[in-house]
Amino acid sequence: MTALSSENCSSQYQLHQTSQPLDGNCLLVLIILGKIILNILTLGMRRKNTCQNFMDYFCISLAFVDLLLLVNISIISYFRDFVLLGIRFTKYHICLFTQIISFTYGFLHYPIFLVAYIDYHLNFSKANFPFKCQKLFYFFIVVLIWISVFAYVLGDPAIYQNLNAQNVYSYQCPFYVSIQSYWLSFSMVMILLMAFITSWSEVTTLVQAIRITSYMNETVLYFPFSSHSNYTVSSKKTLLPKFIVCFLGTWLPFVLLQIITLLFKVQIPAYIEMNIPWLYFVNSFIIATVFWFNCHKLSLRDIALPVDPFVNWKCCFIPLAIHNIEQIEKPISIITC
Structure with missing residues (x-):
């Protein structure tokens, strides 16, 4: 396993890199499917009527993003090579989408921890919104976090260069481990x-x-x-x-x-x-x-x-x-x- 060079990534997102065969699309689909099943089981085992805080809303959004990733890579894996809306999709896009999701997930740990802590801390004050307004506020915060992190990942020059550095015809697909999680x-x-x-x-x-x-x-x-x-x-x-x-x-x-x-x-x-x-x-x-x-x-x-x-x-x-x-x-x- 080789670490990303300091020239490509700053210390704020030191992510480790390894490689897996790009042809192992079926294995990747099974891994994502297993994760989705685990997510569903966890949501099913929780106490009912607990969707009253930021973390619950974000967990639901994470389950949705995982499902969206599974659908995308499954379609690409099945059709292999096709054109949609003038864009040609190949098996390489399975690797590309997974890399983008990995970078995005890798940067979410600190923001989620911080926002969840602030949310619970405010519960001890009297600054609570009406229930409907509170749900809209949580929904807005979750959407804002996803958009912000996606925009950061896609707009950061170092990450963009690292994604473009992968050879389209290579049989190696790197994946990343978040230093935030560690x-x-x-x-x-x-x-x-x-x-x-x-x-x-x-x-x-x-x-x-x-x-x-x-x-x-x-x-x-x-x-x-x-x-x-x-x-x-x-x-x-x-x-x-x-x-x-x-x-x-x-x-x-x-x-x-x-x-x-x-x-x-x-x-x-x-x-x-x-x-x-x-x-x-x-x-x-x-x-x-x-x-x-x-x-x-x-x-x-x-x-x-x-x-x-x-x-x-x-x-x-x-x-x-x-x-x-x-x-x-x-x-x-x-x-x-």
Whole structure:
């Protein structure tokens, strides 16, 4: 695998390059099809009626772009050589479209992370729009991000020269790995590791005492409340181990996958790496981060907690707000570790 030369790409988008046979169009179609199936399964497993934030709208748009890419390369792969609207399409355009999508996906990680964080942070203020206006606002932001990144990729001279440098008759098709994805994954894993090391004893105690209980017709994890403690909702030290347990309880396999990928320096093409499971993993991490930094503003009575499609963060706060939950709802089972 050879890295893109510094003359062709600036440090802002250092993307790694490798090659695969251009004739392996069938394999590429199968890879994209598998990714689409994974996206559909992930969207189907999420909690219903959670399309209330920016990340959900972007995930839907990503599924649409993946489907559009699959349709395009499938048509070109089937007809091989044809003319449409005065433009001649050959099997080389399969490689070209995939490269453009890879570059585009590679630049999306930081903007998506930043916008999602701002979106959740604003949920703790009173600057909320009416629901219909909010949906239109999210739709506009998603479209704006896609157009901006596409325009940047197609308009950047270094990327344009790199795309044109590929020989049309070559049997090698390069694909790219985003450096943004690497550093984002590295940062999240390191933060989780430091958080776990900082509160590993509290995490161990919680895991040993966790109960599954029913609250408001939902099954939640119950962290027993000590009547002799001075825990409050605003205590970051108290919430941190509970966040770790909730987060790892849902995403531990994904965290281990990130660690393996980082340790062995696995180079995953950007058109595969940017997927809906990855985005929901980042989404849960962002929600936990926003909760932790704004824990002094949390109030179950006044603020509706942002809905996570996969993690029920409310179980981190219920024991702090309802000390007699054991008398209200009888635990349905106990987990012992």
